[in-house]
Amino acid sequence: MPSGKAHVTTVENDRPRRLRVGRTTGDRVFRGTARGFGVLVLLIMGGIGIFLAVEAAPAFGEFGWGFFTTVEWNPESGALGIAAVLVGTLTVATLAMVVAFPLALGTALYISQYAAPKAKRWLIAMVDLMASVPSVIYGLFGAYLLQPEMVYVSRWLHDMLGFIPVFQVDTDPDAAVFAQSRYTASALIAALVVAMMVLPYACMVMREVFDQAPQGEREAAYALGATRWGMVRAVVLPFGRGGIVGGTMLALGRALGETIAVVLIIAPLFEIKVRILENGTITIPSLIATRYGESVGIQLAALLAAGLVLFVITLVTNSIAAVIVTRGRSGADTEI
Amino acid sequence: MTAVLKTPQETKRNLHGRTVDDRVAPLGAALGALALMSLLYDRLLPLSGSLGFVVCWYVTFVVLYALVSAYRHPAPAVTDRVAGVLIRTCALVVGGSLALVIGYVFVRGAPAIIHPNIFTEDMTAGPHDPLTTGGVLHGIVGTAVQIGIAITITLPLGIGCAVFMTEVGGTLARLVRTVVEAMTALPSIVCGLFVYIAFLLTFDVQRNGFAASLAISVMMLPIIARSAEVVLRVVPNGLREASLALGASQWQTVRKVVLPTARPALATAMVLGVARGIGETSPVLITAGYTTFLNANPFEGPMVSLPLFAYTNARSPEPLLQTRAFGAAAVLMVLVLLVFLLARLAAAGRRRS
Numbered sequence: 093m094p095s096g097k098a099h100v101t102t103v104e105n106d107r108p109r110r111l112r113v114g115r116t117t118g119d120r121v122f123r124g125t126a127r128g129f130g131v132l133v134l135l136i137m138g139g140i141g142i143f144l145a146v147e148a149a150p151a152f153g154e155f156g157w158g159f160f161t162t163v164e165w166n167p168e169s170g171a172l173g174i175a176a177v178l179v180g181t182l183t184v185a186t187l188a189m190v191v192a193f194p195l196a197l198g199t200a201l202y203i204s205q206y207a208a209p210k211a212k213r214w215l216i217a218m219v220d221l222m223a224s225v226p227s228v229i230y231g232l233f234g235a236y237l238l239q240p241e242m243v244y245v246s247r248w249l250h251d252m253l254g255f256i257p258v259f260q261v262d263t264d265p266d267a268a269v270f271a272q273s274r275y276t277a278s279a280l281i282a283a284l285v286v287a288m289m290v291l292p293y294a295c296m297v298m299r300e301v302f303d304q305a306p307q308g309e310r311e312a313a314y315a316l317g318a319t320r321w322g323m324v325r326a327v328v329l330p331f332g333r334g335g336i337v338g339g340t341m342l343a344l345g346r347a348l349g350e351t352i353a354v355v356l357i358i359a360p361l362f363e364i365k366v367r368i369l370e371n372g373t374i375t376i377p378s379l380i381a382t383r384y385g386e387s388v389g390i391q392l393a394a395l396l397a398a399g400l401v402l403f404v405i406t407l408v409t410n411s412i413a414a415v416i417v418t419r420g421r422s423g424a425d426t427e428i
Numbered sequence: 429m430t431a432v433l434k435t436p437q438e439t440k441r442n443l444h445g446r447t448v449d450d451r452v453a454p455l456g457a458a459l460g461a462l463a464l465m466s467l468l469y470d471r472l473l474p475l476s477g478s479l480g481f482v483v484c485w486y487v488t489f490v491v492l493y494a495l496v497s498a499y500r501h502p503a504p505a506v507t508d509r510v511a512g513v514l515i516r517t518c519a520l521v522v523g524g525s526l527a528l529v530i531g532y533v534f535v536r537g538a539p540a541i542i543h544p545n546i547f548t549e550d551m552t553a554g555p556h557d558p559l560t561t562g563g564v565l566h567g568i569v570g571t572a573v574q575i576g577i578a579i580t581i582t583l584p585l586g587i588g589c590a591v592f593m594t595e596v597g598g599t600l601a602r603l604v605r606t607v608v609e610a611m612t613a614l615p616s617i618v619c620g621l622f623v624y625i626a627f628l629l630t631f632d633v634q635r636n637g638f639a640a641s642l643a644i645s646v647m648m649l650p651i652i653a654r655s656a657e658v659v660l661r662v663v664p665n666g667l668r669e670a671s672l673a674l675g676a677s678q679w680q681t682v683r684k685v686v687l688p689t690a691r692p693a694l695a696t697a698m699v700l701g702v703a704r705g706i707g708e709t710s711p712v713l714i715t716a717g718y719t720t721f722l723n724a725n726p727f728e729g730p731m732v733s734l735p736l737f738a739y740t741n742a743r744s745p746e747p748l749l750q751t752r753a754f755g756a757a758a759v760l761m762v763l764v765l766l767v768f769l770l771a772r773l774a775a776a777g778r779r780r781s
Contacts, residue, residue, distance in 0.1 A: 122679035126596045129588030130604045137611045140622055198518020222526045224764055226707025228735040229757050232742055233529045319508035349615030351710035377617040384714055399618040406613040
């Protein structure tokens with residue numbers, strides 16, 4: 093198209109006039125005020141971060157690397173360390189995710205791909221509601237209803253799988269009157285409750301991403317004769333991979349910081365152990381919740397340092413989650 | 429001609445809906461599994477109890493269903509059916525556990541909340557007094573006052589900050605966004621510890637309701653700012669450009685176009701943030717202090733809130749106090765449900781417009 097070409101060249105010579113937009117007084121006030129809000133929030137949030145770091149610094153100075161390797165938390169003897177607490181925190185959070193991940197994935201798939209369109213709205217509301225149920229209610233449920241039931245499940249797991257170190261408990265499962273109390277207040281029970289609490293967060297992210305799976309590709313899969321599950325495997329899951337990983341990480345971040353439900357269930361025990369069925373464990377939030385009152389000076393700094401370590405871990409987890417969610421193909425425009 | 433006349437006998441195959449096989453196969457598998465389990469359970473398996481029975485029944489059901497399907501269908505269809513069953517089970521388990529959690533709190537709390545005095549009295553009554561005296565009025569008042577102050581602090585700040593991040597933009601906005609996103613990772617118990625050290629210990633004041641509000645605010649502010657930003661960001665840019673092209677100033681665009689467009693979604697996001705603030709116990713645990721008396725003054729003396737009341741009494745070995753804890757938790761749950769309903773109504777407004 094020669095004429096079109098000629099036309100294009102003339103357009104290229106045409107340069108837009110430089111516009112100088114003067115902002116009105118109202119706009120300047122608006123932008124200034126908005127910026128003020130932004131700076132204020134930045135100062136508050138940044139201030140909190142810096143304050144935590146400064147206040148926790150004496151603990152790191154006093155204990156050095158020993159803070160991360162000392163098992164006990166014993167203010168009387170001056171031995172304060174978070175080795176056991178850190179292991180406990182990670183154990184509970186990991187276990188919670190092991191339980192929550194498949195359930196969240198299945199529920200998200202159900203809501204986005206299987207449920208009737210009319211039911212979908214209600215199901216989304218249900219997941220939102222599950223995220224808004226106060227943690228103390230989950231804690232009460234775990235401590236009073238789940239715990240007595242879980243004692244028997246734990247004993248059975250111990251009996252059947254006790255040869256694996258993780259499922260060992262320091263008692264005899266086959267005794268005529270078995271030691272019930274050895275199976276209570278364990279990491280597993282706390283993890284189950286935490287799993288229920290963080291599950292909706294993972295589910296929300298996954299569901300949103302699955303919903304964005306391109307309609308054209310889904311129909312193409314059906315047209316090629318795929319079953320519903322075949323379509324999900326070929327289109328929805330690969331498309332939503334970013335959301336699956338990201339949502340799981342986000343939920344993991346919340347699992348790490350969960351306090352009240354864990355405090356209501358576990359029996360504090362400062363010991364590095366991986367025996368998830370056995371009575372006693374400790375996490376960083378529950379350490380803070382149970383020990384802040386009796387702490388002064390360096391102990392308080394140590395508690396704050398433990399909190400800071402937890403903050404850094406959740407921050408890293410959340411950041412990785414954010415990067416994965418945004419980097420994935422999810423949201424890319426692939427409509428046919 | 430005759431060939432044409434014969435065609436009406438052909439019936440169109442129904443592509444929707446389920447065939448008889450689709451309906452009967454899972455039912456048959458479920459019944460078969462039930463029969464098999466009632467025969468074998470307790471005799472052959474190293475299991476006992478109803479939970480074990482349900483689990484075994486379910487596993488047998490899935491296996492039987494796969495076998496029945498494999499009779500008449502190719503492998504992909506069998507996989508599809510099994511996957512469908514597993515996915516539906518996940519949703520059922522999640523929905524069931526939510527119903528169980530909420531139901532359990534109401535069932536255990538019922539003996540306490542059937543007495544109206546739970547809404548009108550504080551715990552001046554002793555721990556051994558019957559449920560007909562004493563209540564959680566102080567907790568309700570405390571929750572209302574604390575969340576009220578927290579909303580007053582966080583809502584303007586959060587929305588203002590979100591407007592800055594989406595409408596003004598620039599390098600500073602990116603920095604603010606990064607810091608706000610980072611602070612959403614701050615564990616709620618650390619928020620409480622921060623206020624405890626920075627406010628209560630530094631100024632040497634007794635624990636009070638205002639400190640609790642501050643702790644809740646520290647927890648809520650990044651959540652509110654972030655969700656408000658997400659909501660404002662999805663307002664179509666075309667609307668902004670149209671408004672600016674018509675000669676509106678930026679402030680007019682924000683006030684007359686962006687905020688009204690986002691209002692229902694913004695309301696939903698805010699209400700959900702508030703629900704989080706109402707239910708969170710850990711920041712309050714460290715900062716509010718515990719009292720059995722009604723205290724409506726946030727600046728003087730300890731001030732208990734509903735979740736804190738429930739938490740403290742649940743740790744008591746006294747069954748009567750535990751019932752009171754469940755009562756408080758039930759009241760709290762009603763409160764959260766009401767707030768949640770409000771959010772839903774706001775969302776419904778969005779759909780209509």
